[in-house]
Amino acid sequence: MMEDQEEKGNAENGIGRQKQVKDEYLLQFLDSLDGYLTLLDSLSSTLSQGWLELASARHAMGASRINGALLDLKVHAAATSLKVSEQDVDSMESQPCFTLCKWASSDNGERSSGEEKSLSPQLRHRNNSQLSEEKVSTRTGTPLILVDQQQRQKSLSVFGVLVSPKLRSAQLSFERALETLVEIANLHTTMLSMFEQVHKELENTNG
Amino acid sequence: MANRPQIRTAASALIAMIADEDTVVGFLLAGVGNVDLRRKTNYLIVDSKTTIKQIEDAFKEFTSREDIAIVLISQYVANRIRFLVDSHNKPIPAILEIPSKDHPYDPAQDSVLSRVKNLVSVESVASDRR
Numbered sequence: 001m002m003e004d005q006e007e008k009g010n011a012e013n014g015i016g017r018q019k020q021v022k023d024e025y026l027l028q029f030l031d032s033l034d035g036y037l038t039l040l041d042s043l044s045s046t047l048s049q050g051w052l053e054l055a056s057a058r059h060a061m062g063a064s065r066i067n068g069a070l071l072d073l074k075v076h077a078a079a080t081s082l083k084v085s086e087q088d089v090d091s092m093e094s095q096p097c098f099t100l101c102k103w104a105s106s107d108n109g110e111r112s113s114g115e116e117k118s119l120s121p122q123l124r125h126r127n128n129s130q131l132s133e134e135k136v137s138t139r140t141g142t143p144l145i146l147v148d149q150q151q152r153q154k155s156l157s158v159f160g161v162l163v164s165p166k167l168r169s170a171q172l173s174f175e176r177a178l179e180t181l182v183e184i185a186n187l188h189t190t191m192l193s194m195f196e197q198v199h200k201e202l203e204n205t206n207g
Numbered sequence: 208m209a210n211r212p213q214i215r216t217a218a219s220a221l222i223a224m225i226a227d228e229d230t231v232v233g234f235l236l237a238g239v240g241n242v243d244l245r246r247k248t249n250y251l252i253v254d255s256k257t258t259i260k261q262i263e264d265a266f267k268e269f270t271s272r273e274d275i276a277i278v279l280i281s282q283y284v285a286n287r288i289r290f291l292v293d294s295h296n297k298p299i300p301a302i303l304e305i306p307s308k309d310h311p312y313d314p315a316q317d318s319v320l321s322r323v324k325n326l327v328s329v330e331s332v333a334s335d336r337r
Binding site for chain 2: 066068072074174175185188
């Protein structure tokens with residue numbers, strides 16, 4: 001009798017733990033879904049601002065000075081790239097984690113470290129005669145990394161030496177959009193991963 | 208651990224774009240443009256003259272390249288090759304549908320949200336409660 005009661009108790013505890021795990025996966029899935037939709041909304045606003053600034057720059061500088069035909073088709077490496085690392089979900093699964101590396105300066109084809117961002121930054125400015133630097137710190141306390149202003153200027157110079165301030169603003173807007181997109185990409189992989197987990201749990205329950 | 212799927216890590220991966228001119232120009236201003244030694248770019252500008260085949264070829268190329276980690280595609284362009292976009296199920300590159308100037312983002316058409324919507328749809332919750 002006592003043994004039966006003990007077995008029944010253990011079974012109930014096991015079911016309770018399973019339910020807790022399922023609820024946790026479901027909550028994580030719903031959180032990532034909510035974050036995904038919120039960030040997409042934010043991205044739409046940022047892109048709208050960027051397009052408006054680009055249109056203003058085109059109005060100021062002339063349509064012939066800002067169009068796709070001027071794009072640099074000489075061999076060159078991207079100044080802004082991604083770092084892809086592996087993040088463990090559990091012992092059986094891992095998912096990719098994206099980190100944006102902005103304006104990494106390239107010298108003779110070799111990459112040096114640029115600005116890494118995976119969360120929203122707080123900026124501090126410092127005077128420097130040759131390179132103007134932006135020091136960035138993140139909420140997680142990752143080390144401060146220098147941004148090469150010359151790379152930013154090089155990107156603008158495709159459209160001429162003297163460019164409208166609106167073009168510079170558009171550049172900053174699209175940089176912000178890139179940061180949001182990297183966050184979206186990370187939530188995208190988390191959401192899909194949690195969806196698979198929840199789906200698996202539901203199938204096990206129904207099966 | 209033996210059956211754990213491998214994630215392709217990279218220290219310096221690219222962001223590819225299949226979008227209208229303004230969106231591509233904007234992101235190129237932000238420094239994501241890359242032209243390799245074969246003069247291949249990591250972007251395709253879509254306009255009224257771009258054919259579906261060109262879009263499909265660009266999508267297939269970007270999703271098969273090892274150096275591309277994210278593909279940005281305007282949602283209205285993705286709708287033109289929806290079957291191809293929906294059939295992509297690898298974690299890398301991540302396919303992100305973005306709004307364009309003339310076509311705002313519609314969550315109902317998003318490939319990822321369509322895949323997960325059944326989990327949170329009212330109908331599926333209601334049917335479980337019967």
